[in-house]
Amino acid sequence: MPPASDLTAHTGYWLRMVSNAVSQDFARKVADEGVTVAEWSFMRALYDADAMAPSALAEKMGMTKGAISKLADRLLGKGLITRADNPGDKRAHTLSLTGAGRSKVPILAALADKNDAEYFGILPTEEREMLHRLLRTLADRRGLKTIPVD
Template identity: 30%
Template sequence: MRTLHTDTGYLLYRLGLRSGRLFNATLEESGLRLRHYALLRYLASVEGALQRELSERLGYDPSAIVSLVDDLQRLGLAERRPAPGDRRSRVVVLTEGGRDVLRDTDKGSRRVTDELLGPLDPAEREALHELLRRVAEPG
Protein backbone atom coordinates (compact mmCIF):
# COMPACT_ATOMS: atom_id res chain seq x y z
CA MET A 1 0.00 0.00 0.00
CA ARG A 2 1.34 3.42 -0.98
CA THR A 3 1.32 6.18 1.61
CA LEU A 4 1.83 9.88 1.04
CA HIS A 5 5.45 9.61 2.15
CA THR A 6 6.20 7.06 -0.59
CA ASP A 7 4.97 9.50 -3.26
CA THR A 8 7.89 11.62 -4.49
CA GLY A 9 5.61 14.25 -6.00
CA TYR A 10 3.84 14.73 -2.68
CA LEU A 11 7.14 14.99 -0.80
CA LEU A 12 8.36 17.64 -3.26
CA TYR A 13 5.07 19.50 -2.81
CA ARG A 14 5.41 19.43 1.01
CA LEU A 15 9.04 20.53 0.81
CA GLY A 16 8.05 23.37 -1.53
CA LEU A 17 5.37 24.54 0.89
CA ARG A 18 7.74 24.46 3.85
CA SER A 19 10.55 26.10 1.90
CA GLY A 20 8.25 28.82 0.58
CA ARG A 21 6.86 29.54 4.03
CA LEU A 22 10.32 29.80 5.63
CA PHE A 23 11.79 31.80 2.77
CA ASN A 24 8.87 34.23 2.61
CA ALA A 25 9.17 34.82 6.37
CA THR A 26 12.84 35.71 5.86
CA LEU A 27 12.11 37.95 2.88
CA GLU A 28 9.34 39.82 4.69
CA GLU A 29 12.08 41.50 6.75
CA SER A 30 12.99 43.32 3.51
CA GLY A 31 9.38 43.88 2.42
CA LEU A 32 9.68 41.22 -0.29
CA ARG A 33 8.11 37.92 -1.27
CA LEU A 34 9.57 34.89 -3.01
CA ARG A 35 8.44 36.11 -6.43
CA HIS A 36 10.30 39.39 -5.90
CA TYR A 37 13.43 37.45 -4.97
CA ALA A 38 13.18 35.29 -8.09
CA LEU A 39 12.90 38.41 -10.24
CA LEU A 40 15.83 40.10 -8.48
CA ARG A 41 17.94 36.95 -8.75
CA TYR A 42 17.24 36.72 -12.50
CA LEU A 43 17.97 40.41 -13.05
CA ALA A 44 21.31 39.95 -11.29
CA SER A 45 22.28 37.45 -13.99
CA VAL A 46 21.52 39.69 -17.00
CA GLU A 47 22.20 43.26 -18.12
CA GLY A 48 18.48 43.97 -18.31
CA ALA A 49 15.40 42.12 -19.48
CA LEU A 50 12.17 42.92 -21.25
CA GLN A 51 9.10 42.19 -19.14
CA ARG A 52 8.11 39.55 -21.72
CA GLU A 53 11.45 37.79 -21.13
CA LEU A 54 10.92 37.91 -17.36
CA SER A 55 7.51 36.32 -17.79
CA GLU A 56 8.91 33.54 -20.00
CA ARG A 57 12.01 32.83 -17.92
CA LEU A 58 10.29 32.88 -14.53
CA GLY A 59 7.05 31.27 -15.65
CA TYR A 60 4.88 34.07 -14.25
CA ASP A 61 1.84 35.57 -15.93
CA PRO A 62 2.74 38.82 -17.76
CA SER A 63 0.32 40.83 -15.58
CA ALA A 64 2.07 39.49 -12.46
CA ILE A 65 5.42 40.64 -13.86
CA VAL A 66 4.08 44.18 -14.29
CA SER A 67 2.97 44.24 -10.67
CA LEU A 68 6.23 42.73 -9.39
CA VAL A 69 8.34 45.20 -11.36
CA ASP A 70 6.15 48.05 -10.08
CA ASP A 71 6.79 46.84 -6.51
CA LEU A 72 10.55 46.61 -7.05
CA GLN A 73 10.65 50.00 -8.75
CA ARG A 74 8.71 51.59 -5.89
CA LEU A 75 11.24 50.08 -3.45
CA GLY A 76 14.16 51.37 -5.56
CA LEU A 77 15.42 47.86 -6.27
CA ALA A 78 14.83 47.81 -10.04
CA GLU A 79 14.02 50.32 -12.72
CA ARG A 80 12.69 50.42 -16.25
CA ARG A 81 15.02 51.93 -18.87
CA PRO A 82 14.77 52.39 -22.62
CA ALA A 83 15.89 49.23 -24.43
CA PRO A 84 19.11 49.61 -26.39
CA GLY A 85 18.24 49.98 -30.05
CA ASP A 86 14.46 50.23 -29.50
CA ARG A 87 13.17 53.35 -27.77
CA ARG A 88 9.63 52.00 -27.68
CA SER A 89 10.65 49.06 -25.48
CA ARG A 90 11.78 49.19 -21.88
CA VAL A 91 14.12 46.83 -20.09
CA VAL A 92 14.07 46.14 -16.38
CA VAL A 93 17.43 46.45 -14.65
CA LEU A 94 18.63 45.87 -11.13
CA THR A 95 19.68 48.99 -9.20
CA GLU A 96 22.55 49.16 -6.72
CA GLY A 97 19.91 49.11 -3.98
CA GLY A 98 18.57 45.91 -5.53
CA ARG A 99 22.05 44.36 -5.47
CA ASP A 100 22.42 45.29 -1.79
CA VAL A 101 19.04 43.80 -0.87
CA LEU A 102 19.83 40.70 -2.88
CA ARG A 103 23.07 40.21 -0.93
CA ASP A 104 21.12 40.52 2.33
CA THR A 105 18.38 38.16 1.20
CA ASP A 106 21.00 35.66 0.03
CA LYS A 107 22.14 35.39 3.65
CA GLY A 108 18.56 34.61 4.69
CA SER A 109 18.29 32.11 1.85
CA ARG A 110 21.35 30.27 3.13
CA ARG A 111 19.85 30.14 6.64
CA VAL A 112 16.60 28.67 5.26
CA THR A 113 18.51 26.15 3.14
CA ASP A 114 20.61 25.13 6.16
CA GLU A 115 17.43 24.63 8.19
CA LEU A 116 15.69 22.62 5.47
CA LEU A 117 18.70 20.49 4.62
CA GLY A 118 20.05 20.11 8.15
CA PRO A 119 19.69 16.30 8.12
CA LEU A 120 21.92 16.01 5.02
CA ASP A 121 25.70 16.01 4.93
CA PRO A 122 27.51 18.32 2.43
CA ALA A 123 27.83 15.62 -0.26
CA GLU A 124 24.13 14.78 0.01
CA ARG A 125 23.22 18.47 -0.22
CA GLU A 126 25.31 18.86 -3.36
CA ALA A 127 23.80 15.73 -4.91
CA LEU A 128 20.26 16.89 -4.08
CA HIS A 129 20.95 20.32 -5.57
CA GLU A 130 22.26 18.79 -8.79
CA LEU A 131 19.28 16.44 -9.09
CA LEU A 132 16.79 19.24 -8.45
CA ARG A 133 18.54 21.48 -10.97
CA ARG A 134 18.32 18.76 -13.62
CA VAL A 135 14.65 18.10 -12.91
CA ALA A 136 13.77 21.82 -12.81
CA GLU A 137 15.46 22.71 -16.11
CA PRO A 138 12.99 23.04 -18.96
CA GLY A 139 13.02 20.51 -21.83
Protein backbone atom coordinates in the same frame (compact mmCIF):
# COMPACT_ATOMS: atom_id res chain seq x y z
CA MET B 1 -12.77 -1.53 -5.80
CA PRO B 2 -8.97 -1.44 -5.32
CA PRO B 3 -7.65 -0.12 -2.01
CA ALA B 4 -6.62 3.55 -1.89
CA SER B 5 -2.92 4.15 -1.35
CA ASP B 6 -1.90 6.04 1.75
CA LEU B 7 -0.85 9.68 1.36
CA THR B 8 2.57 8.94 2.81
CA ALA B 9 3.19 6.31 0.13
CA HIS B 10 3.66 9.09 -2.44
CA THR B 11 6.98 10.80 -3.11
CA GLY B 12 5.06 13.95 -4.02
CA TYR B 13 3.59 14.03 -0.52
CA TRP B 14 7.06 14.16 1.03
CA LEU B 15 8.35 16.67 -1.53
CA ARG B 16 5.39 18.94 -0.84
CA MET B 17 5.80 18.65 2.94
CA VAL B 18 9.46 19.65 2.78
CA SER B 19 8.92 22.23 0.04
CA ASN B 20 6.11 23.94 1.94
CA ALA B 21 8.21 24.21 5.11
CA VAL B 22 11.31 25.47 3.27
CA SER B 23 9.28 27.94 1.20
CA GLN B 24 7.21 29.30 4.08
CA ASP B 25 10.25 29.88 6.28
CA PHE B 26 12.08 31.59 3.43
CA ALA B 27 9.04 33.76 2.66
CA ARG B 28 9.05 34.96 6.28
CA LYS B 29 12.77 35.75 6.11
CA VAL B 30 12.53 37.83 2.93
CA ALA B 31 9.34 39.53 4.17
CA ASP B 32 11.47 40.95 6.99
CA GLU B 33 13.51 42.59 4.21
CA GLY B 34 10.38 44.07 2.63
CA VAL B 35 10.07 41.77 -0.39
CA THR B 36 8.24 38.64 -1.45
CA VAL B 37 9.84 35.46 -2.78
CA ALA B 38 8.65 36.38 -6.28
CA GLU B 39 10.22 39.84 -5.97
CA TRP B 40 13.47 38.29 -4.72
CA SER B 41 13.53 35.91 -7.70
CA PHE B 42 12.89 38.84 -10.07
CA MET B 43 15.69 40.87 -8.48
CA ARG B 44 18.11 37.95 -8.59
CA ALA B 45 17.32 37.41 -12.27
CA LEU B 46 18.20 41.08 -12.94
CA TYR B 47 21.30 41.07 -10.73
CA ASP B 48 23.68 39.68 -13.35
CA ALA B 49 22.47 42.05 -16.09
CA ASP B 50 22.89 45.79 -16.47
CA ALA B 51 19.38 46.14 -17.88
CA MET B 52 16.87 43.76 -19.39
CA ALA B 53 13.73 44.05 -21.45
CA PRO B 54 10.65 42.73 -19.63
CA SER B 55 10.10 40.18 -22.40
CA ALA B 56 13.64 38.81 -21.93
CA LEU B 57 13.10 38.67 -18.18
CA ALA B 58 9.80 36.84 -18.68
CA GLU B 59 11.54 34.28 -20.87
CA LYS B 60 14.44 33.88 -18.43
CA MET B 61 12.07 33.33 -15.51
CA GLY B 62 9.50 31.27 -17.42
CA MET B 63 6.76 33.74 -16.55
CA THR B 64 4.20 35.68 -18.55
CA LYS B 65 4.85 39.28 -19.53
CA GLY B 66 1.82 40.25 -17.44
CA ALA B 67 3.28 38.63 -14.32
CA ILE B 68 6.60 40.38 -14.95
CA SER B 69 4.77 43.70 -15.38
CA LYS B 70 2.99 43.29 -12.03
CA LEU B 71 6.21 42.40 -10.23
CA ALA B 72 8.00 45.30 -11.91
CA ASP B 73 5.30 47.73 -10.78
CA ARG B 74 5.65 46.54 -7.18
CA LEU B 75 9.44 46.77 -7.24
CA LEU B 76 9.31 50.20 -8.89
CA GLY B 77 7.05 51.32 -6.04
CA LYS B 78 9.59 50.05 -3.51
CA GLY B 79 12.45 51.84 -5.28
CA LEU B 80 14.31 48.60 -5.96
CA ILE B 81 14.25 48.73 -9.78
CA THR B 82 14.08 51.41 -12.46
CA ARG B 83 12.40 51.47 -15.84
CA ALA B 84 14.17 53.22 -18.73
CA ASP B 85 12.81 53.99 -22.18
CA ASN B 86 14.61 52.47 -25.15
CA PRO B 87 15.81 55.38 -27.29
CA GLY B 88 15.63 53.21 -30.43
CA ASP B 89 12.05 52.08 -29.84
CA LYS B 90 9.59 54.37 -28.07
CA ARG B 91 7.35 51.41 -27.17
CA ALA B 92 10.13 49.43 -25.51
CA HIS B 93 11.84 49.83 -22.16
CA THR B 94 14.33 48.05 -19.95
CA LEU B 95 14.38 47.21 -16.27
CA SER B 96 17.39 47.38 -13.96
CA LEU B 97 18.13 47.32 -10.28
CA THR B 98 18.56 50.58 -8.41
CA GLY B 99 21.51 50.96 -6.03
CA ALA B 100 19.22 49.95 -3.18
CA GLY B 101 18.01 46.92 -5.13
CA ARG B 102 21.53 45.88 -6.09
CA SER B 103 22.72 46.10 -2.48
CA LYS B 104 19.70 44.11 -1.24
CA VAL B 105 20.32 41.08 -3.50
CA PRO B 106 23.36 39.75 -1.57
CA ILE B 107 21.42 40.16 1.69
CA LEU B 108 18.53 38.14 0.27
CA ALA B 109 20.92 35.55 -1.18
CA ALA B 110 22.46 35.13 2.28
CA LEU B 111 18.96 34.52 3.67
CA ALA B 112 18.40 31.87 0.99
CA ASP B 113 21.73 30.26 1.91
CA LYS B 114 20.80 30.32 5.60
CA ASN B 115 17.40 28.81 4.91
CA ASP B 116 18.97 26.01 2.86
CA ALA B 117 21.51 25.36 5.62
CA GLU B 118 18.76 25.19 8.25
CA TYR B 119 16.81 22.59 6.27
CA PHE B 120 19.41 20.64 4.37
CA GLY B 121 22.47 21.10 6.57
CA ILE B 122 21.24 18.23 8.72
CA LEU B 123 22.06 15.87 5.86
CA PRO B 124 25.60 14.63 5.32
CA THR B 125 27.27 16.35 2.36
CA GLU B 126 26.97 13.32 0.07
CA GLU B 127 23.23 12.96 0.77
CA ARG B 128 22.65 16.69 0.23
CA GLU B 129 24.54 16.52 -3.08
CA MET B 130 22.59 13.41 -4.10
CA LEU B 131 19.28 15.10 -3.31
CA HIS B 132 20.33 18.14 -5.35
CA ARG B 133 21.36 15.92 -8.30
CA LEU B 134 18.13 13.92 -8.18
CA LEU B 135 15.94 17.02 -8.08
CA ARG B 136 17.88 18.64 -10.94
CA THR B 137 17.59 15.43 -12.95
CA LEU B 138 13.83 15.32 -12.40
CA ALA B 139 13.49 18.98 -13.40
CA ASP B 140 15.69 18.51 -16.49
CA ARG B 141 13.93 15.34 -17.67
CA ARG B 142 10.50 16.91 -17.17
CA GLY B 143 11.62 20.09 -18.96
CA LEU B 144 10.85 22.27 -15.96
CA LYS B 145 12.23 25.78 -16.60
CA THR B 146 10.00 28.15 -14.65
CA ILE B 147 11.74 29.78 -11.72
CA PRO B 148 9.72 28.88 -8.62
CA VAL B 149 8.34 32.02 -7.02
CA ASP B 150 5.58 30.72 -4.73
